Amino acid sequence: MDQQSDIASGPQGAGRHDTTLSAVRLGLRLLSVGPLLILIVLILAIGMVTPNFLSPGNVSNILAQTAVIAIVAMGQHLVILTRGIDLSVGANLALATVIGGLAYRWADSAVIVMLAMVLSGAAVGAVNGIVYVFGRLPHPFIITLATLSICRGLALQFAIGHTTMRGMPEAIATIGGASTFGVPNSFFVVFAVAAVLVVLAKAMVWGRWIYAVGGKPDAAVQMGIPVRGVLVSTYVISGLCAGIGAVVLAGRTQAGSPLYGNLLELDTIAAVIIGGASFLGGRGHVGHALIGAIMIGVIRNALNLLGVNIFFQMIAIGLIIVIAVEGDVLRNHLEARARSMHAGQG
Amino acid sequence: MSAATTPVLTVRHARKRFGAVDALKDVGLTANAGEVLALLGDNGAGKSTLIKCVSGVHELDEGEILIDGEPVAIHSPAAARRAGIETVYQDLALFDNLTPAQNFYCGREIAFPSWLPSGLRFLASRAMDQNAAEIIDRLKVRLPRFDAPVALMSGGQRQAIAVARAAVFARKVVILDEPTAALGLRESRKVLDLIRQLRAEGKAIILITHNMEHVVELADRAVVLRQGRKVGELKPSRANRQKLVSMIVGAEA
Ligand SMILES: Nc1ncnc2c1ncn2[C@@H]1O[C@H](COP(=O)(O)OP(=O)(O)OP(=O)(O)O)[C@@H](O)[C@H]1O
């Protein structure tokens, strides 16, 4: 390779330079597969300690419990790709289930109820994106925090004092709660959302623009990318995913509730970061959100099986987030090292 | 140099104010095909402002811009690019998270099918990779890897990618704002070689730099700005280098 001969002809200490550079490269590669490795090790380790963990019933249980986090995390990941954050997803999902519950009272039609939930989610996302971009806010933190509060309030208001609104159309209950060949149907929803988002993010021009906006917003403007539209779209998709998550959750529980999705924003942000996407924007893919969501599901489930209490579960997830963010910092550090080493090669 | 004197780009009576600051006061300029025009001036003289007006980042308050003698309206970076003007900005405008080829085509991807709106088309990644690789090869830029994000590349390699991108897409004018400011000797050399190559291909090049060595070595003509005004224009050489410097700083020669 070119680069090899360049290094070989380098001025001084070529050999040492070479080994350090490969060490840095190895470090970067390890970091990029780290989350998946950790997940596999985690599953094997827990499987050995608690035999019940890998039983078909429990695996399908984990998949079902992870589905909502996974779906919403995939939307969240697009927002994080553009250096943003969507704090409203949990409340957005709750509002969508309540609106679904109201729609069900009005018409026992799976299509109408589903549309109501998904559109409600997307509409909240659109508000987030439009106010953030056209209101020229410095950061989406504030607006999504505001819609978190507004959505939760609206959900409670619309549910008029009920904590649950029982009943969902048959088809929605099947999507959220039933299984096909032992695989929860909700898992197929995860799969479908993942497939669509992978195509959008990796195969389509729009996806490339999302990465560009996240990588360097100023340059995206200079290159003529419609930055505002791209930003708004990520919040709409995030809201849409919250709406789809609402369908799955309302289906599984056959109810809507203004209390659903509590702390879902934390779970989804954690999933994206634990899975290996960068909080600094521009880095990450759908797989990261999925790996992170499954890791959270696995840890919760295992701690449950082991009888560890829920407070410790929260602490454990928090600690893992810290480790994941440090991994992100370390990656940037290693990249800077690699860069300065290439500089010596001319 | 061939005596090419077709004015590709002409700027006439350019004025630009930022609040109370007169950044440009009645500045004129012509850039010819196959020629390197150095745009000189002390800090704050108005160099970047002038080229930002030409590349569509700012709009002129007064004055006009002509391409091949025809007035053009440049209201956005995209409009400038459509007019055949490419700019290498001081901060490069590269995406660290994208590969060289992705950087090359960012904002003007090769994609299909053409009946869809451009954002909804599908990327022709292989075509873009191949084309970019060929171009980078032709410009004799050597990159450590072609499939890694440019975050991992050195200042010179990144600069080379940005220059190469401008070079390929510029049909008429390439503007470079201090392209060697952050580079070491060896990497500066490479960028200068690239500029020579562009000139040989018949493009009009506008080079902003504070490095007099580079000006004397490379520029066919130099325009000097001071406090938003054009204070001189001459053909740089070793002999009049001192005169050029005093024009820039404002002392009488
Ligand atoms: N966006 C802006 N808003 C307000 N003032 C500006 C803006 N851009 C430039 N100026 C002012 O216009 C004048 C010309 O600035 P410009 O950046 O064009 O100088 P320059 O010749 O490129 O200098 P340098 O060599 O330092 O890059 C300066 O007084 C600067 O402060």
Ligand SMILES: [Mg+2]
């Ligand atoms: Mg400048």
